[in-house]
Amino acid sequence: MKLDVDLSPLWAKVQEMGAEATDFDIGVVWQDGDIEFDDELESGVEIDILDLSSEAGLLSVKGRQVILFIPDHTFRIEKVLNDGAAGNKFHIADCQKLDEMRRKNRFEQRYKITNNLSGSFPIYGDSNYKGRLEGEAQLNVCKYCLSQLNYQGAANVSSRERDTIVNRFSIEEFFKTYSSLFRKLPKQYVELAKKGYAENWGNISSEVRKKAGYVCQYCSVDLKSAKRLLHVHHRNGEKSDNSPDNLIALCADCHRKEPFHGHMFVKHEDMVKINQLRNEQAVYALCDWDTVKRKADLSLQGVLDHCEKGGYTAPEVSYQLTTNNHLAPVVMELAWPKRKLGVALSDPVEVEGWTILSLKEALIYFGKRSSRKLK
Structure with a gap:
């Protein structure tokens, strides 16, 4: 049976409050049943x-x-x-x-x-x-x-x-x-993430992000198309200090790389989205080792260390490969296109002519070369 519900009075109140529309991610509120x-x-x-x-x-x-x-x-x-x-x-x-x-x-x-x-x-x-x-x-x-x-x-x-x-x-x-x-x-992550914020933190955070134009103040990625991936960081670490000078808008990746942010969690698909937008906007466009380490997912730091010590050139981050055999581009977290070599955090797919390694395989593969270089 079709229900006819008039929500116009509710939306009128929303507009009266000046509330801001934002995208919604079910994963943020998802609770495991076990x-x-x-x-x-x-x-x-x-x-x-x-x-x-x-x-x-x-x-x-x-x-x-x-x-x-x-x-x-x-x-x-x-x-x-x-x-x-x-x-x-x-x-x-x-x-x-x-x-x-x-x-x-x-x-x-x-x-x-x-x-x-x-x-x-x-x-x-x-x-x-x-x-x-x-x-x-x-x-x-x-x-x-x-x-x-x-x-x-x-x-x-x-x-x-x-x-x-x-x-x-x-x-x-x-x-x-x-x-x-x-x-x-871990359950403790959720508890740590909520602890210490002011009751009106949602409103404060919204204003800071809006004032920043939904652009990360560190890496400069524009997140207007994915606003939930822009966070607000307390510079001095005090969550109770909401003075304007203490608040800065950071993308989820830059935020979790701040000191003493062990409780920060960024999903793999969110990292893919952030780096996709960075690539489209030529953010972190240089392909040197310092830039690659700032841009790449934290879980790849061990692989990157092996690669740098092993004498490899710095890879491209979040490389998208279009093929005739796949409907969507194949995304590799790290790639050396000239070598046709890549690393994928999701299940690696087969692409003719390419070697695409999982994280575990990459640690072994690049680890052998770095150990030889160190001897």
Whole structure:
């Protein structure tokens, strides 16, 4: 049955308020139905190591990025509670150590997964003198994982520099780096994103973006056609300070690359859209290494480091290839058109004459050359 509803009085009120029409993304308000699993995941869920899946080399369960750790520290428990660095390393990637544990059939070991951002892990063990002990410890990240992902260039630095990366490792920062590869976020992300804003933040943000002409004040991409991808950033980090000098309009990509913005999440399709508009508007038109690193998705930093250290020329970012066999252009996050070589974060497609690598494949491919150059 067709319903005839007159909404003209409502629209009249909207116009009277001076409210601004904007585009709407269902993904922003989407809520996953498995709330119980998310609650459990925050505190740690026991898992069979064979049930772990891998997303571009990162650990994943039910579409969520996760960390794997071993809570049982046996007789070392007392020492580890005093010094987390002495404990079992936690894993962020499907590294050679995990593969070794699978091959050795170490099924008696109890593994847990979590997406808690705090860096504090619940552990237990049996002390020789005090019996059963439980507590929390700041465990260290696995170096094999860091090198496999070339996270912060870990594969191409000295042992001492790699130790520094371990000591400074932030789970929140790590999750931010690869957030565009996952559709489901840790619950803490949502809580952090909402915390501290003024009640009228929506109106304040709208005015700042309108005043900026919906142009990012850092990279200069014009987002009039995708207004929701323009954010408002507090320069001094204080969300309660809404003075005009403290507010600046930034695209979602530039915003998440600001310091202390580990809670920022940008979907892969949004990164594709931002870089598509940048290309159309000749934003970041130079193809040098500094420009490419500013423009590319954060998850590609490890690949880019391998490429630069391996002597490759800087690639084109968000390259679109039109072919006769595909209805829409094939989008590659990184591409070397003369070599017919590219990297795609979405499922790579086959294009005759081209080699298109996934993120995991690209880390291996370019990693071999960079390691040879460093020797």
